[in-house]
Amino acid sequence: MRGQERDREFRSFFFTEAPRLRRLALMLTGDEEVAADLTQDALVKAYRAWGRIRNADPGPYVRKTLVNLVRNQHRRRLVELRKQERPEVSVASHDRNVDAAMAVAQALTVLSPVKRAAILLRFYEDMSEAEIASTLDRPLNTVKSDIRRALDKLRPLLEEGATT
Numbered sequence: 001m002r003g004q005e006r007d008r009e010f011r012s013f014f015f016t017e018a019p020r021l022r023r024l025a026l027m028l029t030g031d032e033e034v035a036a037d038l039t040q041d042a043l044v045k046a047y048r049a050w051g052r053i054r055n056a057d058p059g060p061y062v063r064k065t066l067v068n069l070v071r072n073q074h075r076r077r078l079v080e081l082r083k084q085e086r087p088e089v090s091v092a093s094h095d096r097n098v099d100a101a102m103a104v105a106q107a108l109t110v111l112s113p114v115k116r117a118a119i120l121l122r123f124y125e126d127m128s129e130a131e132i133a134s135t136l137d138r139p140l141n142t143v144k145s146d147i148r149r150a151l152d153k154l155r156p157l158l159e160e161g162a163t164t
Helices: 002-029 032-048 058-083 096-108 113-124 129-136 140-163
Strands: none
Touching: 002 032, 002 058, 002 113, 032 058, 058 113, 058 129, 096 113, 096 140, 113 129, 113 140, 129 140
16 A cells, blocks of 8 residues: 555656656757656656655755756767767747747757756746755855856857847
């Protein structure tokens, strides 16, 4: 009976968090298939740890797991990514919101995974800097610095895109 209760609790958590987690993974990776795989991996890890995390808020645990999986993937593929040139995304859209979203997504690709995660957690997940520090397992001042440096790097790219 205990296993059925655990599965019911996790199933409820899964249906609540999985879509949100997958969107975050997509923003972190820029690739739908990779995002789906990493989301699944993060949720499997959460299921395995469910006995420990279910009484606390499991959301931050799963987001932190996802960010760590993205970091690990990035480390493994860093050499491969440096060898390949990223194709420039051209979007012919009449909808300014879509154009702006695509410009932001393209600009995010220049950031390291940690800085990209900090920006997305701050502005997409609306987390405080302290929550981001906890999620990314980084000191608070480092997170503040990451966000400031990422914004400094993004600002000219987004202003350039707005004028063209």
